[in-house]
Amino acid sequence: MHLTSRIYDAGDIAAVQELYHSNGWTDGLPIVPPTRDAVEACLDWAMTPPDQLLGIEPVRALAVTAEKLAINAVMAGCLPMHFPAVLTAFTAMLQPEFLLHGATASTGGCAIFVVLNGPIRREIGASGSFNALGNSDRATAVIGRALRLALINILEVRPGGIDRSTLGHPGKFTFCVAEDEEDSAWLSLAEQRGMPKEVSAVTVMAAGSPRQIMNEWTTEPKEILETFAAEMRANLRHYSLHAGNYALVIPKQLREHLISAGWSKTDIAAFIHERARIPRREWADVGKGAVVRDRGDSIYPALESPEHLLVVAAGGPAGGFGAIIPPWLGHKSQAVTMAIGACVDCGPVSG
Amino acid sequence: MGFQVLDPTNEMAPPLGQLAPRPGSLRGKTVGFISNGKEGTKGYFAHLDRMLREDFGVASVVNRTKSNYSAPADGWIVGEIANWDAIVTGIGD
Numbered sequence: 021m022h023l024t025s026r027i028y029d030a031g032d033i034a035a036v037q038e039l040y041h042s043n044g045w046t047d048g049l050p051i052v053p054p055t056r057d058a059v060e061a062c063l064d065w066a067m068t069p070p071d072q073l074l075g076i077e078p079v080r081a082l083a084v085t086a087e088k089l090a091i092n093a094v095m096a097g098c099l100p101m102h103f104p105a106v107l108t109a110f111t112a113m114l115q116p117e118f119l120l121h122g123a124t125a126s127t128g129g130c131a132i133f134v135v136l137n138g139p140i141r142r143e144i145g146a147s148g149s150f151n152a153l154g155n156s157d158r159a160t161a162v163i164g165r166a167l168r169l170a171l172i173n174i175l176e177v178r179p180g181g182i183d184r185s186t187l188g189h190p191g192k193f194t195f196c197v198a199e200d201e202e203d204s205a206w207l208s209l210a211e212q213r214g215m216p217k218e219v220s221a222v223t224v225m226a227a228g229s230p231r232q233i234m235n236e237w238t239t240e241p242k243e244i245l246e247t248f249a250a251e252m253r254a255n256l257r258h259y260s261l262h263a264g265n266y267a268l269v270i271p272k273q274l275r276e277h278l279i280s281a282g283w284s285k286t287d288i289a290a291f292i293h294e295r296a297r298i299p300r301r302e303w304a305d306v307g308k309g310a311v312v313r314d315r316g317d318s319i320y321p322a323l324e325s326p327e328h329l330l331v332v333a334a335g336g337p338a339g340g341f342g343a344i345i346p347p348w349l350g351h352k353s354q355a356v357t358m359a360i361g362a363c364v365d366c367g368p369v370s371g
Numbered sequence: 372m373g374f375q376v377l378d379p380t381n382e383m384a385p386p387l388g389q390l391a392p393r394p395g396s397l398r399g400k401t402v403g404f405i406s407n408g409k410e411g412t413k414g415y416f417a418h419l420d421r422m423l424r425e426d427f428g429v430a431s432v433v434n435r436t437k438s439n440y441s442a443p444a445d446g447w448i449v450g451e452i453a454n455w456d457a458i459v460t461g462i463g464d
Contacts (some may be wrong), residue, residue, distance in 0.1 A: 025378045028375060029375055032374070041377075045379050055375060078443070088379065088382075125441075126441060261438065311410070
């Protein structure tokens with residue numbers, strides 16, 4: 021295998037860390053040394069030649085190759101078996117609908133939210149149960165981190181450089197979740213977005229930080245979902261009126277009430293589409309009256325259509341804690357779902 | 372134990388753009404503005420418009436606004452640039 025990246029000599033593990041930190045090549049945490057053997061093993065596992073072009077970020081005309089992505093994946097702690105998910109996620113991020121430059125340069129400070137679906141979750145030990153949005157397992161931790169390191173190093177998305185985020189959020193270290201398909205009667209997110217059940221797939225979304233909700237005092241689906249919708253309305257008021265992709269993370273305790281009452285993800289999306297909307301005049305209630313103007317009665321839905329809601333079954337077995345994950349900037353960046361590996365008739369799905 | 376480790380950066384410089392010839396003066400010239408459309412640009416470009424006409428003798432100012440403030444300028448706007456002598460654009464709010 022012919023790798024073309026420049027090689028550096030470092031005397032010991034401490035010297036490797038200093039080399040990478042001092043060049044601005046990390047996220048501030050220690051990295052795994054990207055040796056030739058480790059990088060080649062990732063590329064071998066994904067059956068991908070090092071010079072394979074994943075795409076070109078059009079604003080800055082920067083090409084992204086499999087070799088460079090594999091180097092960053094190793095640095096993040098990926099084993100070869102994790103690399104196909106990283107490769108697919110980054111390819112999805114390079115789809116024009118994702119608007120990668122805007123999503124990673126914006127003052128809005130979003131992160132790349134990644135959802136894993138299909139058999140690969142079990143193969144790599146990705147869990148969608150306890151602590152699903154936190155440090156739940158090795159696989160989701162390193163896959164999400166690999167994307168951030170690749171942005172930093174391949175596309176120069178460094179804080180104060182291309183990354184102009186005012187605040188950012190903790191998901192910019194890693195922000196990956198596996199859907200708990202085994203413990204859910206619903207279609208998976210990937211199936212809901214048109215992927216066959218047997219396919220492993222990755223969905224990426226330019227996302228703000230999760231906003232947690234709690235409702236343990238009802239079994240009634242509409243009441244449960246009203247809590248999620250209220251948090252989306254709060255986001256419309258406090259953050260942005262623009263409609264876009266929102267993700268709902270629904271834990272087992274709340275899922276069981278919804279499923280036993282016969283509610284599908286499609287039913288949930290239809291309800292949320294109707295309930296998560298506000299009149300523009302509400303901006304005056306939260307200090308933004310200056311831009312209400314004569315459009316106070318205009319209604320702003322969080323979702324342009326129900327299909328823009330990404331419903332994800334994840335979370336530990338007990339607790340009525342769910343989350344909404346809001347979009348970076350309305351629908352200017354669209355969520356993209358792609359199949360991992362070869363899949364006939366599985367083109368990228370966006371929207 | 373020593374390590375041989377690989378460079379994680381792009382290492383492939385993007386193609387460099389070339390600066391257009393600078394006009395010697397703005398007097399009688401046409402200047403185009405490409406705004407990202409954010410709220411703060413309105414006052415900024417209105418002031419710049421006045422300054423260019425009154426202080427620098429610019430003949431006309433063409434205002435264009437991108438349809439998406441986080442994406443490159445729309446093709447139809449880029450197509451107009453050849454008709455202008457100078458252009459002002461930028462990033463930020």
